[in-house]
Amino acid sequence: MNRTDVRTLQRFLAKSGSYRGKIDGLRGPKTRTAVKATLEAHADLVPAAAAAWSDRRRAVACLQLACRLKTIEVGPIDGLWGPQTEYAAEVLATIQATGQPPAPWRDQQPLDANPNGWVREAELHQALGSPTRKPPMVVVPCPWQLCLAWDLGAHPSGIGCHERVAESLTRILSRVNDHYGPERLRDLGLHRYGGCYNKRRKRGGTAWSTHAWGIAIDWDPAHNKLKWGRDRARLAQPEYDTWWRLWEEEGWVSLGRTRNFDWMHVQAAKL
Ligand SMILES: [Zn+2]
Structure with missing residues (x-):
């Protein structure tokens, strides 16, 4: 206990x-x-x-x-x-x-909810404008202490994201914190924050990354490398099922859960 x-x-x-x-x-x-x-x-x-x-x-x-x-x-x-x-x-x-029991945790199927009406990646230009201009940003405070994944001594005060996703992100972080608590989150490596807004193209692709709109977040990149599948990625393990469910209930998409690569990455856009 x-x-x-x-x-x-x-x-x-x-x-x-x-x-x-x-x-x-x-x-x-x-x-x-x-x-x-x-x-x-x-x-x-x-x-x-x-x-x-x-x-x-x-x-x-x-x-x-x-x-x-x-x-x-x-x-x-x-x-x-x-x-x-x-x-x-x-x-x-x-x-x-x-208010609800967890979704059956043995089935690996990602939830396909979309309560916030996130658009598809292909529609992001239309919905949020061109990423060549910096999006309207908000810093969402994180209830547990974050460390920058590439500089564990640095503690960002929150997650700078597109204002469109800020309320949803706030709810998710609060539910995650209620469920796991700061100590367990640290044990799970979920204090290692890998960044949100980043004006860049997709790695290994030419299209804009969802990070360029500030609607994607990376978690613990050192243990969830881009090309790793569920056999290696830490975030694929069963103790993260609730973590993913809390994102998916808000309509966010894990590339790991849906495509089995880039397990660090979660985004407020449909594929
Ligand atoms: Zn990412």
Whole structure:
């Protein structure tokens, strides 16, 4: 149970009215009191022995209870942190963040949503104008700390992108942060920001890159090289399924997920 999971627990406790502290991922006295009250209120579902368990184990049991109340398959409420509990906690976090359980994570099919009406690459000139002129840009702050992929000591304050995609990007970054938390994002290499706006042609092509409009972002390029497929690219691994789903729900397209190359790249334009 890491800080992200404790935050999930605190959100549940806050929503059920027993917790008024911060959603900070720390198991302090307020969290402890709320856990106790909640376990007691659901004594029909919680083993009697729970009263004698350690604070940590009771916190895990309470998170298991939270999953059970949402009918997420969590197994017995035993206060033990196993893979079933871990996955159930992730499902609960996704429901808290998006109102819905994650899309079935075993099917690799990218979602084909388009709620923001992103146009096709071929229509970008018409929709957003020529990239020979710099697009109207906005800096979207990132809720977790970014490092420049080519200079890890440099921390950009946010992502400079086309104003047309800024609101969508803000929602995605916030949901990603809610789901994984800053610590896990760092472990996953998602603090390594590979750039957004860049007035250039496609690598290995002659057409303008979607980066030239400021509507594409690269992530962790060192571990997701242009020609690497899912056998090598880090962003193709299953722990990134939710990451990609959160982009795809907003209509963004991963070249990795759709074409199996350039896994670093995600864009607000259809292919
Ligand atoms: Zn790119």
